[in-house]
Amino acid sequence: MNQWLMAGLLFTPLAWAALSLLLDFRQGRWLSWLGMLIQALVSLGLWVAVASNGGFYYALAGWEAPLGIALRVDGLAVTFVLLTAAVATACGLHAGVYLDPSKSWQRYFWPLFWFLWAGLNGVWLGADLFNLYVSLELISLSAVGLVALGGEAAALRAALRYLFAVLLGSLVYLLGVALLYGQFGTLSLTGIAAVVGADEPAAAMALLLMLAGLALKTALFPLHGWLPPAHGVAKSPVSALLSGLVVKASFYIAARLWLELGDRLGSHTLAQGIGALGAGAVIWGSWLAFRQPHLKQVVAYSSVAQIGYLFLLFPLTFAVAEPVSRLAQQGITLQVVSHALAKSAMFLAAGNLILSVRSKRVDALGGVSHYLPFSLFSFGLAGVSLMSLPPTGGFAAKWLLLQASLASGQWWWVVVLLLGGVLAAAYVFRIYRATFLEDRASDDFYHPPRSLEAIPMLLALLALGLGLVAEPVLSVLALPFEVAAEVAADVAVQP
């Protein structure tokens, strides 16, 4: 059973990417609907399988590592696979209606979309450092393609900035991989973790390089300069994919590296330093989001701020008691999931609002609530999750992180968490406020199709409901996993 699920999960996106390359946008849409259905079902099936039987290792096509591709299927990975299926399906459905099929370049949307999905699944499941690199590059290149899709100068400029940033990030990461391989002769993350010692400056250097590269790709402050233009200028479904999923991929690798190797290769200064950069992102990103005149720029800068929270993982899991570390990991996982859902909902809703008022500016939103657009509700609900107010997933994440900070005595992160919530409220309420203003001169208002309005609503409701069902979601992450056998195998491979 698992064989079939894995095959479906990995094969479909690549096959669909190749197939849709041959079709135009409309035909590609039909094909992709089928593909999204398959992917969603397979992801759900895999999640259920892992939730009931625990994780497993899977060697692609029977080729074992190091030459073959070994995949690690555990609770965290399948959770993200499922998240990807949900968000990507939503964005795909939305894009099918949102994008104008008469433009000839739109036919490239579907191949890029499917390559992106394939890369994301590769990252969630990847067990060795080099395959993670390849998957990351697959994601980056297709994401850049998606940003450039409009073909206008501004989009190309943003895409080029984006491309250069992620390419540099990938190479710095790869340099770290090269150092680690030179040192230990294996690429398997668990294999390295099994043999690495406490005092190895070369390995520590490698970790630092890899984290730096990944931080650039995740747009950690102060390396975030490329993100707002790229996410702001792209078409709304693309922005939703980028903000919801793509930046999470590189963070996910950084987090895995840190959790496996950080206790020996990291240091207190490094952990606190990364946390401080995260805090800087929260504050600076929120402030810039508050200042933006354009709706989508607000949402994009909000991503910079929300990504900052993720990096609190590093100080909150370094040299702390096991239960505290677990709280922090759970909190960060929830933050990833809830931000992915809320932010993609927000981008899609923002796209609809922009369609409705025919302007990208925040102050053009005056009186929108008059027309009671569904999208405004979706936007508002997603905003509640970003402000991390109850009962949303964002709140659940913040609660766990607060507990972790308090329990480890690092009260300064409490300040960051609370301040971040207030700042998020400032930029979200600025939008709410604009929509309630009743002095709109013109009554020029376009109602987007219902299907466009329903999708962000569903995503926003998922983000909201996540807070209520956080416990069962988190329990899948804590499933037992047979690590011992795999580590033994990896050590044996070593010369």
Add this chain to the structure above:
Amino acid sequence: MSPDLLYALAGVVLCGIGLFGFLLLEHLLRRLLAFNLIGSGVFLVLIGLAQHRNGPDPVPQALVLTGIVVAIAATALAVVLIRRYYHLTGHTSLADDGEAQS
């Protein structure tokens, strides 16, 4: 010092030169070339260091092969974008920010 280590060190130097160019050059094609230079440096480090430590090893060769394919794909994409950007705006760099905003 083995020749393998020499390769690795040369790779590090290449990375440095490439990084220098990548950060300081403005012309998009030059930056792209600088990126390729860093890439080559990293590949040299990957092979050289591994063989220096562990003796002859097919794995890094296979990895670098894959890496080269990825780098070619990235370069091709970048060239397409740069070319299109040049056609639309007449610029060869991203430095002049305010102009293309509209």
Add this chain to the structure above:
Amino acid sequence: MSLSALLPILALLSSLLAAVVIFALPESSHRLRTLVNLLAALLKLGVVAVMTWGVFRGVDFSVSFTMLPGVSFMLRADALAMLFAGLSAVLWLFTTIYAVGYLEDSPNRSRFFGFFSLCVASTMGVALAGNLFTFFLFYEMLTLSTYPLVVHRGTDKSLQAGRNYIIYTLGGGVALLLGIAWLHGLAGDLPFQETGHFQGADPALHGQLTLIFVLLIAGLGVKAGLFPLHGWLPQAMVAPAPVSALLHAVAVVKAGAFGIVRVVYDIYGIDFAYALGLLEPLAWLAAFTIIYGSVRALWQTDLKRRLAFSTISQVSYIILGVTLFGPLGAVGGLVHLLHQGIMKITLFFCAGNYAETLGVHRVDELDGAGARMPATSVAFTLAALGMIGVPPLAGFVTKWALGAGALAAEMEWAILVLLVSSLLNAAYFLPIVYRLWFCPIAAPWPAERRWGRLETHAWLFWPPLVTTLMLVLVGLLAATFVSPLSWAQLIAVRMYLP
């Protein structure tokens, strides 16, 4: 699922689902929306009545599930919860009726009633929350769902007021969250229980517990309008009258006061809070707020602003009662939660009627309104007399119980506060009453409207009269077992005699 677990959920869902249905209805289907509103309000009233009867007989209504590791979502109906739930269920019905009349022919009604129902659902959640975490959940939901009501008119002034409201309440929310999270880190999940959790706590923790208490009270004090955190309240008066009624009498300020009651009695425990020396400063703060609010009310020329400062003053009666160490003071504070709600909502209904029917917003324009609108003016007069504490109206019962509590707790200065405050109440209410009845009409009404036979629109006419009847009855029947006073005594007995 048993009935005892189902009822609290039903009490919540009745207005939550109403909100969803109302949002989904098109703007133009006014009749259907009104029907949904009223049915939901009646359903909730029925559920709450059944639950109150059950709690009286000792049935344990509770439901809980684990929401996050170590934290559960918990609804539980105890006697104190039913006091607040009963208040909001009863007053929601009348406010809904009133709001339907008040907003007739105005735009954005779908949005208004949707958030209105959401607001009441949150209030119900605040009332029925079984632990501090769940309380916080609904407390913040209340903040969010009232914002659209405050800015409903969409003018610059109301947006400004909304901005201040949000800054104050979210700021309070941050303090509250910090306090709750900290407390959770120290002591784990804390369900509300009648004697508190910290009886005999480690003395090493006392410093932290004191700090947490300050955080919690600061967070809750914002909504309760405790000085110096009351700044949002008078500004929020730009909202439509039913919203003001809801904010002042039922939902927001009461949620704050109710939270303080919960923290003092059911988390810290009254004995422990007293032993820590936390009650005395809080009592002083409440006393100061009582006087301050009344003094500020004296100078307000705008009718609704005067009522707003009166609210600031009156809500602190509840807090004062809680801090008076002893069952009698507790009875006074708790019963005022209800009495103040009934009286204040009557006053706001009347103020809204004057504004809608005559276009009158300022106190000095009210001259002679008693002749034009006798029923409304009778209601206003009785509510104002009740506020002053004239026997046998609702306010008198409260003040009597509070005074007795102060004596029993040997805090005689509190009686002085009560006396001064009553004098001030008289000083700012009696001139209005005088103007209503004894001054001749000085100028034509700014914007008079006629609605058939009655002095005002029928949906606006009846609600204040019914609530007036209630405020007379709760005073007259205070000694019988159906009165709020007996219910407050029941709570106090359960709290002090575990």
